[in-house]
Amino acid sequence: MKCDIILSGVGGQGILSIAAVIGEAALAEGLEIKQTEVHGMSQRGGDVQSNLRISSEKVDSDLISLGGADVIISLEPMEALRYIPYLGKDGWIVTSNAPFVNITNYPEEELLKEELATLPNVFSFDVEAIAREAGVLRSVNIVLLGAASSAVGLTAEALEIGIKRVFSPKGDEIVDMNIKAFRAGAEAVKGGLKK
């Protein structure tokens, strides 16, 4: 198997936790992994992304090539669109539909929706509403991972192991909350991602 994933969002939204969960899950499955992160200046409210590559074969490049991503997982709709040159022909976009507006020239929400609608495989949804309903508002990012879980090439069981590994240092309560968040996200995409 091989899956190239782009995670995107705004600094501070929590894409690195998503990356860590997928990374640990892949490690537990004995897969090869490379995962880039953005540290430093951009973390201060700028756009951030992570390239995550998992494969049963050796992974050479740390970076994903243009047109090579199997899925873009984004905590913000404009940030999802930023990376479409990297999206594969049949690749998926799974994104939060809630704009994070910290700049004055942010595009109109309607335009973002229209552009997303021109792409073949998009699941855009109100991640926060699902998180609120499930009572896991602090784990919005893991709800999003749950929704994208059928596109990342790993089983739900493996991803839940990843969640346990990443969050166990913070205590059982946090692990349980994130498992709940993950399942709520998966539930939001009944039957997995389909065209």
Add this chain to the structure above:
Amino acid sequence: MEKLLLLGDEAIALGAIRAGISGVYAYPGTPSTEITAYIQNSKEATSVYSNWCTNEKTAMEAALGMSYVGKRALVCMKHVGMNVCADAFINSAVSGINGGLVVLAADDPSMHSSQNEQDSRFYGKFAMVPMLEPSSQQEAYDMMNYAFELSEELRTPVLFRITTRMAHSRAAITLGESRPQNDMKPTDDPRRWVLLPAIARRRYNEVLGQQPGIIKISEESNFNLYRDGSDHSLGVIASGIAWNYFNEAFPEGSPYPAVKVSQYPLPKSLIAKLMKECDRVLVLEDGQPFIEEQLRGLLDDKNIDGRLNGKLPRAGELTPDNTRVALGFDINQHFEESKIVVQRPPSMCAGCGHRDVYESLNKIIAEYDNAKVFSDIGCYTLGALPPFNAIDSCIDMGASITMAKGASDAGQHPAVSVIGDSTFTHSGMTGLLDAVNTKSKITVILSDNLTTAMTGGQDSAGTYKFEAICQGLGVEPEHIRVVVPIAKNKEEIENILREEINYDGVSVVIPRRECIQTLKRSLKKKK
């Protein structure tokens, strides 16, 4: 065997711990910060000295001192830190070392978090020391012990060069054995540490004499290799992570012969063989055209492709895409870049004290015809962007104070400097002494958030010492003004700024309030 998912920086840190270092010396700087941070937090490294240093020069010198008494030491910095420690670095290559000494420079091509994309390999060549440039996180881990062994064998510092994508990318690492720390041991040839001209000349000749041997070690190194191919119309030289982008372009294996370079000086025999057997040679390197320039020479060999003939972009980091194009492949892009997506530059955090400082400063300097605000390197550099547009310069660590002084010497008024606490102790203090000695009419705003914030909140060397430092340097006590930058104190800050700008001499205004990020973190911990 257990595998750990580690950043390149973390793999390097763990490699160094297990190579038996006794100390890591560093000043924070993206993309190198996580190396020292990892060692500070590692349970394996409780006996490793790992406090942050005031700047890269003090770090380099302290590490050299540790090496002098026989122990292994690591120095870490971002590429521009090499400029700061260059004096110590270059001369440590002349004196030579005792305990293994590895200098890690993390370069930032594409300037993700930097003001230039200088390539540290030029420093290694300049100092005539061996260099290592890992192609993968596993290799980075494995190389660390080798680097220290090489350093001790050759009695020279070793430069370990990485770039952002190596530093900040995670991979699964298979760990090796730990080696105990060195005992203290007296240096051989004690006179070589006293670089008086007569001794330095002798040592320099010894360093020169060592060079053919160092090249031979590179040629025989397991980290360099020659890989043959069936199609000799092209040969490829790829250094460090460029090797991965090259391999990525050929999932079924490359038909072209290739040389992987992960150790310098350049493995001459491997490259000569490639040049001889292939019609053209493409050079792939992440950073400046260090290898390419050496191969071309002054008269330019026309059979070489790379950054200098437009085959690859002259600036910016190497990517799998520009590598593919250079190898003659198409890009398989399916979706055009979105036309509605706009840039989202970073900005100062909501609630950050620097914001209050800039709001007040902007208001006060508007009262003057031609105020200039010289600034520096840190979160507050973001004051250059809207809505503040508050600063006129950001050049290098500490330059705000000295540029304000120079401008003031030439007649500029107001000449204001905005500098952070950590940058001030890094390289601002000496410039302040210059200004005091000439009674320059400058106003220094030492915006103190009690931490090195931009790199994630490392300890700042001068915390709670700034009034004493400024006074000690000769700033008059009545012109050292401390204030808490919160909305409630707006008027007070503005009055202070106006008074001090009008003062005919050096004044230091210290707005002091904890960084909002470190505050949030410590509140979270308390819960």
